[in-house]
Amino acid sequence: MEFNVAPPRPVTREFLAIVLAGFGNELVPLSGDLGNQPCPKALLPISNKPMVDYVLSWIEKSGIKDVLLICPPSHRPAISHFIYSESLASSPSLRIDLQTFDDSQGLSIGTCSVLRHFSSRIKEDFVILPCDFIPPPSLPLSRLLNKFRIETMSDGAIATTCWFEPPSGKTAVPEEWGTNSQLTPIVWDDSTGTLLYVDTLDNTDRNPEELELRMSLLCRYPRTNMSSKLQDSHIYVCKREVLGVLQQKGEFDSLREDFFPWLCKLQYQKTRHAKYGYVFGNVEGSEPSSPNESHEDRSVTGSLRVGIVIHRAKEGFCVRANDLPSYLEANRHFVSAASYTLPSDPQMRSLVDGKASISPDSTIGDFTKVDERASIKKSVIGKHCVIGKMAKIVGCVILDHCIIAVGAKLDSSILGKNTTVGSKASLVHCVTQGGYEVKENG
Structure with missing residues (x-):
């Protein structure tokens, strides 16, 4: 009896995790150089465990296997040593691709520029994570991934974001340490889990007292929620097509300040929706059928929505240890819960x-x-x-x-x-x- 053995099919990766490990300017002097040796922010310990290890463990539990870890060139030796001496022991299933981006500590480059630079390495949908996010057990990364999976398949959503409510009891620190990360006013629709508006520094400079919302937004989403007590986790699950938009919108520097405020508007502004739906691959037909047909004339099938997951403080301690007050707060939390x-x-x-x-x-x-x-x-x-x-x-x-x-x-x-x-x-x-x-x- 003969059996025909089918050739193995290549396994397609569903997600690539992109972890950004910058200089950590807000954590100076802890992240300052020790003589000629840098002190990478990603390796600063929280309860005697490098902060990036919390993120890598979170990624592994979600089922993602491939990680693109991006750091400054000067940090590469120390982070590489950590990956191959400690991280692989605690997260053995991860395949970590360590890459450097020639950044300047005095003039930080935005996330959009980093994604453009590494776009050739990103072949699938991706999730961006900071190295300083400390997740609670009650917020698995799979929750964000599942929401993204469902909504991209059901109505053509583009991305899923995560916002969290900082702990109510703030750590008392002197003014010289700076203040905890600035909270951002946002507007969202609770019934559909849709992010509708993100305030920016430009908006604040132009009108610091009020939020300017379009009537088209309020007509489409009449029962919206607004809060200025939530913090952006800077965790974004995105369709790969986002990279194509970033290539076209070369003026975008920050995902938080430029891209997502712009993307939110596509959900309720019909002209922009039709124009950029083609770029996102959510338009029927790949090209205009005639020279006289514009992007606006074609039928857009995708919603181009931005999903939102909100983690409340009562559901578990959650923090970004990206400044001195938050770093101290994170350490104090873990010692209070230590066994x-x-x-x-x-x-x-x-x-x-x-x-x-x-x-x-x-x-x-x-x-x-x-x-x-x-x-x-x-x-x-x-x-x-x-x-x-x-x-x-x-x-x-x-x-x-x-x-x-x-x-x-x-x-x-x-x-x-x-x-x-x-x-x-x-x-x-x-x-x-x-x-x-x-x-x-x-």
């Missing part, structure tokens, strides 16, 4: 003196030495640190390889890696760059 205090390895635990006082809402990294009568409360201590005798640490985040000398007192501070604090020094609401040294009694 352990000391390293699980007995040898590493032996480095913590039995007479040290460590509260259950603190986390101590591997190979960290804590001397007798040191007191640690509501804090995250990194790996390979030394905490001296009678040191007192409250509400702090201390990165790897820091030394806190005898009798030093730290309150609500963040120390960059390799920071040294001299004996009996006192720090309150301070942030240090990597390698900084605080003198004795300073």
Whole structure:
């Protein structure tokens, strides 16, 4: 008996995840260079785990296998080392393609420019994610992907966005640290889950007191919702055809400030809808049937809608750790929810003196030495640190390889890696760059 074996069919990827890991200017001085060595934002730890690892784990759980991770050239060695030494162990099914984009720390390039540059590598629908998004268990990435799948097939939607309500209890920080990320007024239709309007900086400059909404929007969606208490997660699930539009609209720099406010208008402005429906591949017929037929004369079958998923604060802690207040808030959340205090390895635990006082809402990294009568409360201590005798640490985040000398007192501070604090020094609401040294009694 003979069996004919069918040749294997190539597996088509459904989604490509694009993770953007920039310089992290809002996290300076933590993201500043340590001598000649950069401190990549993507590798800044949250509860002793690099922030990008939260995003990669989230992607893997959604079933996506392929990731395009884009970072500045100077960050590539450190991020590459992380991917091949740690990330593959925690997310083994991911295939990570690490690429660099020649950006300038002083003049950041917008997401639209990055997508144009890498368009040849994007062959399918894609989801864009920042490296600093910390998702809650109650918001799986598959929820966004499923909404996108259903709506693109049912009515020709173009993209799905995610907005979240920041935690109500804000972390108290000094003004010098800056403020939490600015919230953005948006308008959406709850019944269909459609994003209708996104306020921009240009709109605010032109009319800071009011939102200017077209009657065509209100006529089509008479029962809209409006809020100025939601934050953009900067997670966008998009049809691949979006890249073609970005090539045509070369003046677009930011997805958040330029592309999505423009895309929202296509849903209810008939002229624009017909004109750009062709570009998105949602028009019957590939070309005008006659020279006298314009794009507006053809039948547009797709809705060109922008879907929206809203995550409420009561559904679980969610944050973008893209500035100092949010970074401290994210660390404090995880220590408050921590199920352990000391390293699980007995040898590493032996480095913590039995007479040290460590509260259950603190986390101590591997190979960290804590001397007798040191007191640690509501804090995250990194790996390979030394905490001296009678040191007192409250509400702090201390990165790897820091030394806190005898009798030093730290309150609500963040120390960059390799920071040294001299004996009996006192720090309150301070942030240090990597390698900084605080003198004795300073």
